[in-house]
Structure formats: structure tokens, C-alpha cells
């Protein structure tokens with residue numbers, strides 16, 4: 001039986017219905033039910049404003065007006081204050097970090113320069129960002145459009161865990177460009193009032209990225225679909241934002257072009273320190289909607305309720321480390337150096353893998369950005385090649401589907417790339433018959 005909604009949720013829903021019927025209609029059942037309880041949080045906030053002598057509200061420990069701490073922990077983090085290492089962070093994240101990340105997004109996405117939008121919300125890595133979006137927006141049976149080549153976690157989360165119905169289009173067309181016709185067709189097949197779309201450029205697993213024209217075509221298709229009365233949540237996975245190596249592709253997120261494209265389209269950018277700041281395990285991600293003011297306050301309250309029920313906030317220490325690093329004078333320079341290293345590897349991987357001598361063995365999917373290059377093996381089963389590569393050469397790759405083999409050149413030194421690619425060629429050639437795919 002459906003529980004009655006809490007009065008705070010009812011009030012918030014009414015507000016959202018008035019402020020943005022589109023966002024309200026995209027909310028999942030949980031999204032409609034969730035709210036941030038006022039109890040303890042409100043009582044603590046009141047005390048901060050009014051109590052001038054003793055504060056016995058918070059579930060923390062204080063001594064001599066400071067957080068109590070252990071020297072054995074503090075010594076490990078000498079450059080951070082006890083507060084910035086060990087205090088509870090705000091549910092939606094450290095405000096200074098959110099402000100800095102917003103500035104970072106603006107700088108990297110010039111189309112957003114004069115657009116007012118909310119502060120990004122901090123999540124425990126990008127995966128939690130997706131999970132929060134799934135809670136807020138996805139009901140079992142909702143339609144999600146994904147390409148056939150994807151980061152596998154999307155299916156695990158949206159389909160297996162949340163019960164979304166996934167419709168796929170083939171990522172590449174026959175000339176190995178983004179399959180805009182297939183994308184459009186899949187959109188137009190949907191007659192539901194609500195649609196979820198997930199876009200990811202630079203792309204995992206291929207490293208493909210879109211040109212300005214392709215980006216505009218994608219946005220136009222989404223606008224056409226919205227014109228038919230559909231409300232659309234577009235999730236933009238920008239895990240590899242910034243790692244564009246090729247001048248022919250757009251060096252900006254498609255999120256910028258989606259912002260304000262149609263009143264029925266709600267874009268949300270999911271990005272993070274994970275790859276951009278080379279801080280995979282710190283688990284700092286961000287969710288950015290293109291709203292401001294009251295609509296965003298409503299969404300933030302819903303997000304706070306959801307975050308409160310799982311991690312209760314991303315780790316304070318991780319947020320403080322990223323914040324401090326981003327303010328450091330060496331930050332830009334160090335990032336530039338790493339970028340150059342990855343760019344050199346990307347170019348080398350492409351040059352070697354596309355060598356004519358391998359043309360009979362595989363086709364290389366176009367790769368302009370990110371961490372990966374991906375081979376489409378002509379006659380071999382990718383999983384069998386992967387296993388032989390591992391057992392005979394001790395080389396690890398990822399097999400995807402029947403014939404795709406993903407190489408993360410991001411974790412190979414420049415001079416190791418050739419060895420890996422030539423080992424793949426040797427495996428494919430020496431086991432050609434055994435590994436043939438039934439064509």
C-alpha cells in the first residue's frame with residue numbers, strides 16, 4: 001500500500017508543480033515522496049543562530065572549542081585543519097568547492113559563460129550521482145535511451161536495479177560517425193510522455209567524441225521529440241570532459257547546447273574529480289542542473305533527502321583535498337602536463353592500431369578523446385582474444401560484446417603501446433581459425 005506523503009513532501013511537490021511542471025512530471029514515485037526532514041537539522045540550525053552559550057545538539061564531540069580528534073589521524077593530514085578533514089560536510093557539499101567547480105565548468109564550457117545556473121551538488125563519485133538521479137527520476141518501466149556501446153554500469157543501475165526499459169540505437173553509422181539517424185529514430189519511436197536519455201562524450205568504450213555539427217544535430221533531435229509533448233531528462237556523462245585531443249571534435253560538453261534548448265528538456269551534467277583531477281578513489285563527483293533560484297532550491301531539497309538516506313554527504317576529507325588542490329598555484333600546470341602525456345599516448349595508440357598491416361585483423365573505432373581506443377576484430381572473438389592475451393602475454397584488456405576489444409592507453413606508458421597492439425595482432429593471427437566468429 002502507498003504510504004501517505006509527509007506534509008513536507010506535499011508542500012514541496014505543490015511548489016515544484018507550480019514552479020516547474022516539467023521537473024515535477026519527471027520525478028519518480030520516490031522523487032515525489034522524498035523530502036528533507038526538518039527535525040534535527042532545523043533544531044541544530046536554530047541553535048547556531050540563537051544559542052550563545054552551550055550547544056548540545058550535534059552528534060559530534062567537542063573539546064576546548066574544537067572538534068575532538070586523534071593525533072594518529074591528524075598526523076596523516078598535516079596540511080588540513082581538523083575541521084576540513086573530519087567535520088561533517090554540508091549534505092550538498094562544501095560551498096566553496098561547489099562554487100569553484102561551477103567556475104571550472106564555466107571556464108571549460110564557454111557557451112555557459114553568461115548563463116546563470118545553480119551550484120553543482122557534490123556526490124560520492126559520479127556513480128552516486130547517477131544513482132541519486134535514478135532515485136529522483138526513474139520509475140520501473142520508464143524508457144531510457146542508450147547506445148549499444150556503453151559503460152556497463154548504466155545498465156546495472158538503470159535497468160537491473162531501477163527497472164527502466166532500455167531502448168538502444170547503434171552508436172556508429174556505416175561510415176563510423178555518431179549514428180544520428182538511429183538516435184533520432186529511437187527517439188521518435190517513443191510516444192510516452194516521459195523519456196530519459198543518457199549521452200556520454202568522450203565516449204567509453206571507444207574514445208569517440210562529437211563535432212559541433214553532431215552536437216547540434218543531437219540537440220535538434222531531442223528538441224523535435226520534446227515538441228511532440230514529451231518531457232525529457234537528458235543525463236550528460238562528462239566523466240572524460242577536458243580530455244579532447246583532436247581539433248576536429250568539439251572541446252566542450254553537449255550540456256552547454258542542451259541548456260535552455262526547450263522548456264520540456266531538463267539537462268543534467270554528471271562530472272567529477274574522478275578523471276578530471278586524477279582522483280579516482282577520492283569519490284568526488286558533481287551534479288549540475290541548469291536551473292537557478294527556486295526551482296533549484298526545490299530540486300536541492302529533494303536531492304538532500306535522497307543523499308541523507310544513503311551516504312549523508314560526500315567525504316569531507318576528499319572534498320577538502322580537491323578544493324585545496326584546485327586553489328593551488330600549480331594546479332593548472334600539473335593538469336596541462338598530464339593532459340599532454342595522455343594526448344601523446346592517444347595519438348600513438350591511434351597511429352599504431354590503424355597501421356595498414358593490421359587492416360585485415362581489425363577496424364579501429366574512431367577515437368578522439370578520453371582514455372580508450374577500441375578495436376573491432378574482423379574474424380576473432382574478443383573474449384577469447386582477451387583471455388589468450390592475458391594468459392599468453394600477461395596483458396590485460398577488456399572485451400565487449402562479440403568482437404570489440406578495449407585498450408585503455410591511459411594506463412600504458414607511451415613505449416608499451418606498440419607491445420600491446422602487436423601482441424593482440426599475434427594472438428589474432430596465430431589463433432585465427434580457433435577464434436573465428438560465426439559470421
Ligand SMILES: Cc1ncc(COP(=O)(O)O)c(C=O)c1O
Nearest residue numbers: 125126127151204237239272274
Ligand atoms: C563513462 C563513465 N562514467 C562514469 C564513470 C565513473 O565515475 P566514478 O568513478 O566517479 O563513479 C566512469 C568510470 O570509469 C566512466 O567510464
